[in-house]
Amino acid sequence: MTTDLYHRFDRVRAASRTLPTPGLAERRKLLSSLRDMVLDNAKPLAAAIAQDFGGRSEAETELVEVVPIMNGIRHAMSSLPRWMRDERRHVSAAFQPAKAWVRYEPLGVIGIIAPWNYPLYLALGPLIDAFAAGNRALIKPSELTPAFSDLLARIVADRFDSDRVSVITGGPDVAQAFSALPFDHLVFTGSTAVGRHVMRAAAENLTPVTLELGGKSPVIVARDYSIEKAARSISFGKFINAGQTCVAPDYVLAPTESAERLAEAVLAAAQQAYPTIQTNDQYSNIITDRHRARLQAGVDEAIAAGARVLTHPDATGPNGKMAPTIVLDPPMDGLLMTEEIFGPVLPVVRYSSLADALAQVNSRERPLALYCYTDDRKTRDTVLDGAISGGATLNGALMHVVQDDLPFGGVGASGSGAYHGRDGFRRFSHARAVHQIGFVNVFEKLGPPWGGLARTTARLLTRR
Numbered sequence: 499m500t501t502d503l504y505h506r507f508d509r510v511r512a513a514s515r516t517l518p519t520p521g522l523a524e525r526r527k528l529l530s531s532l533r534d535m536v537l538d539n540a541k542p543l544a545a546a547i548a549q550d551f552g553g554r555s556e557a558e559t560e561l562v563e564v565v566p567i568m569n570g571i572r573h574a575m576s577s578l579p580r581w582m583r584d585e586r587r588h589v590s591a592a593f594q595p596a597k598a599w600v601r602y603e604p605l606g607v608i609g610i611i612a613p614w615n616y617p618l619y620l621a622l623g624p625l626i627d628a629f630a631a632g633n634r635a636l637i638k639p640s641e642l643t644p645a646f647s648d649l650l651a652r653i654v655a656d657r658f659d660s661d662r663v664s665v666i667t668g669g670p671d672v673a674q675a676f677s678a679l680p681f682d683h684l685v686f687t688g689s690t691a692v693g694r695h696v697m698r699a700a701a702e703n704l705t706p707v708t709l710e711l712g713g714k715s716p717v718i719v720a721r722d723y724s725i726e727k728a729a730r731s732i733s734f735g736k737f738i739n740a741g742q743t744c745v746a747p748d749y750v751l752a753p754t755e756s757a758e759r760l761a762e763a764v765l766a767a768a769q770q771a772y773p774t775i776q777t778n779d780q781y782s783n784i785i786t787d788r789h790r791a792r793l794q795a796g797v798d799e800a801i802a803a804g805a806r807v808l809t810h811p812d813a814t815g816p817n818g819k820m821a822p823t824i825v826l827d828p829p830m831d832g833l834l835m836t837e838e839i840f841g842p843v844l845p846v847v848r849y850s851s852l853a854d855a856l857a858q859v860n861s862r863e864r865p866l867a868l869y870c871y872t873d874d875r876k877t878r879d880t881v882l883d884g885a886i887s888g889g890a891t892l893n894g895a896l897m898h899v900v901q902d903d904l905p906f907g908g909v910g911a912s913g914s915g916a917y918h919g920r921d922g923f924r925r926f927s928h929a930r931a932v933h934q935i936g937f938v939n940v941f942e943k944l945g946p947p948w949g950g951l952a953r954t955t956a957r958l959l960t961r962r
């Protein structure tokens with residue numbers, strides 16, 4: 499398997515080093531082939547993902563994976579002429595006459611390692627930006643979505659030359675060999691723990707990395723905001739894909755006096771969205787038994803510590819889907835408040851003042867997303883100034899991720915580097931500095947040997 503991996507890598511790398519830089523027309527052609535490939539296969543892709551999950555809404559996959567890919571491609575195709583334009587830069591008086599500009603050039607071969615939770619969007623989202631920037635790519639999807647990964651490998655091979663983009667399937671051993679290849683840039687989307695291995699492997703090759711990791715994304719519900727409105731929105735963001743979303747609200751900070759009402763309102767909103775769970779094909783299953791057991795252990799531990807647990811009436815069976823579960827007053831040193839949850843369990847923690855809520859957020863690693871519900875400008879600014887996160891949505895959940903003109907990425911333990919739109923184009927481009935000397939080069943005229951004119955010039959240029 500790894501021989502095949504090396505062979506495929508050599509093919510794309512050789513092409514990136516010998517074939518000319520693709521121009522605007524070729525990049526647009528690649529992007530439109532990608533769009534056609536996804537549209538022609540949207541239904542089988544959604545069906546394969548549903549099969550891998552043992553149940554996931556195909557409509558949801560189209561809405562949250564296919565639609566953002568289409569939007570990203572459309573945005574890139576129309577913005578490319580602007581993104582690709584050389585950027586004129588200033589030349590100071592000392593270096594005149596001359597011109598300076600920046601050219602955005604392809605890096606070469608981009609490695610893309612994707613997770614299982616949104617397998618299509620997180621494999622092809624980085625590819626949009628890689629193509630827009632004129633690169634070639636190798637993609638390694640997750641071993642936890644085998645039906646999807648095999649289908650992706652097939653349709654990519656049917657649509658694109660193997661020296662342009664190729665999909666490598668396999669388990670952690672293949673992933674490890676993949677991350678050790680001398681890519682020109684490596685994008686890893688996955689857990690913080692594996693992110694550390696990827697960064698170490700990339701360092702051996704001096705390969706720059708973009709790490710799209712996870713973490714505990716908090717929600718702050720301010721005192722001025724409607725509990726019912728906040729609850730509906732939190733329920734939407736949390737229970738889509740049964741909470742298996744990197745930017746899902748991980749825990750909620752609610753004012754002491756309304757925390758209970760908020761917990762009940764979130765559960766009520768979940769019941770309205772998903773009246774049944776076990777036989778509901780619109781509600782996602784948990785990807786593996788191991789993940790289900792991990793989530794259940796967190797809930798059991800909270801119950802033992804005296805937390806109040808509110809559960810959907812159609813709650814989990816032995817091998818069933820895990821129902822929306824709200825945990826009020828969880829133990830702060832327990833699993834639910836120390837590890838990323840990544841499932842349909844929502845702790846609700848009380849705060850007395852905004853400063854207290856922000857201290858809670860800042861006592862943990864910097865999160866990937868932060869959500870704040872408030873109509874008060876001052877409160878909004880206090881929250882944004884008071885806690886750093888990769889991105890933020892105000893009075894809603896998840897939506898900053900799918901804005902084509904906003905960078906998407908984490909900060910600190912939730913990741914580094916960002917992509918999407920212009921930021922992705924730049925991330926996968928080399929900003930090449932070009933300086934063109936005019937009709938005379940003063941510095942060459944001065945010497946060496948350095949004489950009086952050189953000394954006078956130095957004096958003039960270092961004047962206060």
Ligand code: NAD
Pocket residue numbers: 611612613614615616620638639640641668669670673674677687688689690692693695696709710711712713743744745838840866908913
């Ligand atoms: P994971 O880290 O277990 O796996 C991700 C990918 O890494 C898989 O393709 C896997 O094959 C590969 N991999 C495994 N071991 C490897 C190794 N030693 N070297 C290189 N690659 C290796 O993550 P997951 O369980 O698939 O996804 C869940 C995590 O991803 C959560 O933490 C979630 O927050 C995060 N996530 C982040 C984003 C984001 O955009 N920031 C998006 C989705 C998920």
